[in-house]
Amino acid sequence: MEKFDAIVIGSGQGGTPLAKKLAKKGWKTAIIEQRYLGGTCINDGCTPTKAMIACAKVANTIAHSKTWGIHNNGYTIDLPYIVARKNDIVEQFRNGTAKGLESTEGVTVIFGSAAFSGHKTIRVALHNGGKSTLTAEHIFINTGATPLIPPIPGLSDVPYLTSTTMLDEIAVPKDLIILGGSYIALEMGQLYQRLGSNVMIIETAPQLVSKEDADVAAVIKKFMEAEGTRVFTGTTAERISKTPAGIAVDIITGTRKTTLTGSHILIATGRKSQSAALQLANTNVITDEKGFIQVNDRLETSAPGIYAIGDVKGGPAFTHISYNDHLIIYKNLFENANLSIKSRQVPYCMFTDPQLGRIGITEKEALKDGIPVKIACLGMDKIARAIETGQTTGFMKAIVHANTDVLLGAAIIGTEGGETMSILQMAMLGGITAMQIREMIFAHPLYAESLNNLFMTLEK
Numbered sequence: 001m002e003k004f005d006a007i008v009i010g011s012g013q014g015g016t017p018l019a020k021k022l023a024k025k026g027w028k029t030a031i032i033e034q035r036y037l038g039g040t041c042i043n044d045g046c047t048p049t050k051a052m053i054a055c056a057k058v059a060n061t062i063a064h065s066k067t068w069g070i071h072n073n074g075y076t077i078d079l080p081y082i083v084a085r086k087n088d089i090v091e092q093f094r095n096g097t098a099k100g101l102e103s104t105e106g107v108t109v110i111f112g113s114a115a116f117s118g119h120k121t122i123r124v125a126l127h128n129g130g131k132s133t134l135t136a137e138h139i140f141i142n143t144g145a146t147p148l149i150p151p152i153p154g155l156s157d158v159p160y161l162t163s164t165t166m167l168d169e170i171a172v173p174k175d176l177i178i179l180g181g182s183y184i185a186l187e188m189g190q191l192y193q194r195l196g197s198n199v200m201i202i203e204t205a206p207q208l209v210s211k212e213d214a215d216v217a218a219v220i221k222k223f224m225e226a227e228g229t230r231v232f233t234g235t236t237a238e239r240i241s242k243t244p245a246g247i248a249v250d251i252i253t254g255t256r257k258t259t260l261t262g263s264h265i266l267i268a269t270g271r272k273s274q275s276a277a278l279q280l281a282n283t284n285v286i287t288d289e290k291g292f293i294q295v296n297d298r299l300e301t302s303a304p305g306i307y308a309i310g311d312v313k314g315g316p317a318f319t320h321i322s323y324n325d326h327l328i329i330y331k332n333l334f335e336n337a338n339l340s341i342k343s344r345q346v347p348y349c350m351f352t353d354p355q356l357g358r359i360g361i362t363e364k365e366a367l368k369d370g371i372p373v374k375i376a377c378l379g380m381d382k383i384a385r386a387i388e389t390g391q392t393t394g395f396m397k398a399i400v401h402a403n404t405d406v407l408l409g410a411a412i413i414g415t416e417g418g419e420t421m422s423i424l425q426m427a428m429l430g431g432i433t434a435m436q437i438r439e440m441i442f443a444h445p446l447y448a449e450s451l452n453n454l455f456m457t458l459e460k
């Protein structure tokens with residue numbers, strides 16, 4: 001049995017930088033990966049989807065080019081090229097991760113599947129067919145999540161796609177039925193609609209992106225439908241079956257029953273923790289009923305010396321949160337810090353076109369918690385930059401404390417919504433109030449300039 005100071009299981013967005021940092025501090029560190037270095041974000045998530053979404057945006061711009069007075073003679077979609085371009089970008093990022101780990105003295109990269117064989121011992125089924133046993137005082141679990149497949153009658157009998165398998169399809173699906181109406185469904189739905197599929201989205205909740213305010217969800221539904229996607233909210237898929245032409249989904253909306261047919265079906269109904277294979281019963285690490293590892297605010301599990309990072313411990317499931325998790329652990333271990341996940345900011349951006357940039361609380365959360373707020377809201381059609389560039393869909397919205405003018409949250413659904421949201425995120429961190437932003441000088445004519453106008457709406 002080889003002894004290490006630290007073992008990192010999974011090379012996700014937190015585990016990889018943590019392994020390098022621990023080694024630089026002189027800890028003999030092993031990082032174990034069962035698939036590709038870099039984890040979900042690089043190989044199946046953010047990087048490939050955003051690379052392909054960029055191609056779909058070009059297609060959409062060409063399709064509507066006459067809006068800007070540019071006439072063209074039509075275009076064709078080369079999905080094999082788009083997929084190859086995506087693969088090149090993924091490979092570039094994956095190789096970068098490999099180089100970073102290999103060039104760090106003190107890190108041993110082990111390819112294989114890890115499981116606990118004892119409290120602090122890890123058994124690895126190596127890719128080369130062998131077995132290896134390692135031990136360390138400190139173990140960091142960063143094994144992420146995988147697509148959750150709901151138990152719908154008939155689903156297991158049809159060839160369904162997930163966000164992972166979909167990315168390697170080299171023929172555009174004629175009709176794409178998507179189960180789920182959140183980040184993955186909307187980003188991928190718009191992507192394939194723009195590449196030529198007839199997309200149908202089925203969401204059980206009464207609105208798309210159910211955690212968001214109703215006005216935000218309504219704008220998203222509107223622009224998805226404007227591009228041709230059919231959206232079925234408050235709808236349950238009761239049964240799925242194979243037909244000669246592809247797939248049929250029996251749905252019910254309220255009391256209305258109907259059947260949707262399509263050539264392909266994508267399951268985007270959330271993700272489940274990748275903890276089952278870890279054999280956590282051999283340690284004192286506790287999970288919830290869904291398999292998400294339970295941690296305290298310092299990311300310590302119930303077993304001393306064992307930590308969990310990223311999606312494996314449950315949401316928020318974002319790359320930047322997994323990355324921040326590793327900083328919390330590292331600084332608490334080595335810099336005598338007392339960092340916690342409790343009060344950190346959780347920004348996020350959904351990369352539909354236009355984007356949804358979000359930070360802080362929503363209007364409905366403020367209402368639920370009885371926080372006195374005022375709402376600033378400005379349509380993108382009132383924003384000079386948006387009018388000039390012809391991108392007027394959506395709005396900027398901020399949740400402001402009614403008594404103190406402190407910014408509590410924002411939703412920017414509009415072009416560059418994520419970038420504009422980040423400006424408000426910085427303001428929230430620095431305690432800059434809505435009234436200060438109202439009079440701040442921004443360069444003209446940026447989208448950011450309209451933050452003046454956004455907060456002027458509070459004067460009315």
Ligand SMILES: Cc1cc2nc3c(=O)[nH]c(=O)nc-3n(C[C@H](O)[C@H](O)[C@H](O)COP(=O)(O)OP(=O)(O)OC[C@H]3O[C@@H](n4cnc5c(N)ncnc54)[C@H](O)[C@@H]3O)c2cc1C
Nearest residue numbers: 010012013034039040041045114144310311317318319322
């Ligand atoms: C389609 C899609 C799009 C996304 N887009 C975005 C986005 O735009 N922005 C954003 O912030 N987030 C996005 N996410 C979410 C983001 O990818 C994850 O939150 C992020 O990757 C964090 O992952 P992680 O560090 O927890 O682990 P992961 O990156 O999932 O890595 C876990 C690693 O552990 C390995 N592993 C698992 N079990 C074992 C084992 N037993 N032994 C050894 N290795 C093991 C896995 O192979 C994997 O490589 C997206 C996700 C998906 C699916």
Ligand SMILES: NC(=O)c1ccc[n+]([C@@H]2O[C@H](COP(=O)([O-])OP(=O)(O)OC[C@H]3O[C@@H](n4cnc5c(N)ncnc54)[C@H](O)[C@@H]3O)[C@@H](O)[C@H]2O)c1
Nearest residue numbers: 150180181182183184202203204268269270317349350351
């Ligand atoms: N841009 C980004 O940051 C980004 C992009 C993609 C994914 N992600 C991350 O990946 C995670 C997974 O994304 P996701 O969109 O799969 O999951 P999600 O958990 O965000 O949403 C799942 C959706 O599916 C619906 N649903 C559940 N069961 C259903 C069923 N049987 N039929 C129809 N609808 C059903 C839910 O009501 C929910 O709206 C997210 O938590 C997110 O953090 C982030």
